[in-house]
Amino acid sequence: MSIGNSPQDERPSEQDRDDREEAARPSIGRALQQARIAAGLTVDDVSSATRVRIAIVHAIEQDDFAPCGGDVYARGHIRTLARAVHLDPEPLLAQFADARGGRPAPTPAAPLFEAERIRPERRGPNWTAAMVAAIVAVIGFVGFTLVNGGDEDGTQAQVAEGSTPTAGQPASPTPKKDKPTDPKPDPSDSAIAAAPRDKVTVQVSAADGRSWISAKDHNGRLLFDGLLKQGQSQTFQDNEEINLVLGDAGAIQLYVNGKKIEDEFQPGAVERLTYTKGDPEVG
The missing domain is CATH 1.10.260.40 (lambda repressor-like DNA-binding domains)
Structure with a gap:
């Protein structure tokens, strides 16, 4: 064995x-x-x-x-x-x-990440945005200064243009001199001396009082119908003739084709007159 x-x-x-x-x-x-x-x-x-x-x-x-x-x-x-x-x-x-013996080894306190992280690209400062912000700030400051300083500038300009203010008294502007008014010329031959010869020109003046008057051209078209107060006048012109109605002829002075009418009208008399391009004649 x-x-x-x-x-x-x-x-x-x-x-x-x-x-x-x-x-x-x-x-x-x-x-x-x-x-x-x-x-x-x-x-x-x-x-x-x-x-x-x-x-x-x-x-x-x-x-x-x-x-x-x-x-x-x-x-x-x-x-x-x-x-x-x-x-x-x-x-x-x-x-x-x-x-590994069936058990994973302990992980460190600061482990590496499983996949590599893609780090973001480091960018420099955005100079364009900074410049835009600076420009906006400057514009806003200038606008604020102009708005707030407008009243002060206006006050200074007024003081400079006017007289120098004294202590305790407000500045008063220099009084403006009123322009002398040109006196109205009295109705005369020269008032319508340049009347054209191919037209009839009639000036009606309420020299001695007020009067109602009516004026029409050769076609019967009404040129004026109303009351002339003392000192007022109206001038009418037509190619052929002017027809007048004077309510108080004694208060009226007439100039026809640049010439004064010397007719003596009675106060309170109503006159119907017609004037043409020829010499002043009562129609």
Whole structure:
């Protein structure tokens, strides 16, 4: 009877089979690298698609998870990269958990973000907006100054134009001299001396009182019908003749074609007169 191992002892144990399978299985980084190459992607392509920094992608493909900043962020990177290269992330995550003893390492107080943040571009100060704001402020100040200073300027201008005010007395403007009114000339021959010869011109003046008068042209068109007060006068002109009705002929002085009519009319007498282009004659 020989002493040796039994056939059962010569069969490989289950632990040995797991060890051999694990040795034959590629690492997480190797699996991700092979899948990336098979998909025809470069590290730059994967970094652009996942927003994971190129240095971290290289480190993970070398099974170096330290740049991830902790197991929690490493698991997030593995899941993100696996999806980018068309791999199922769950087996890789399970492999990572087995390698880490089934529990993720504690995360540092200030971990790195899973994907590299795109920092906003630092912009310089907006000089255009600043200049516009400054111009608006200057315009507003100038307008405010003009509005508030308008009354003061007006007061100073008035004082400068007038006489210098004395203490306790308000400034008074220089009195304006009234223009002398031209005295109205009395009716005379010169008042209508320029009467045209081809027309008849009659001037009626209420020299000695008031009188009602009526004047018509040669067609009978009424030129005037009303009361002349003392000192008032009316002038009428026509191509052929002027017909007059005087209510109080004694108060009236007539000038016909530039000449004074010397007829002595009686006060209160009503006269009907007609004058033509010739010498003054009563019609």
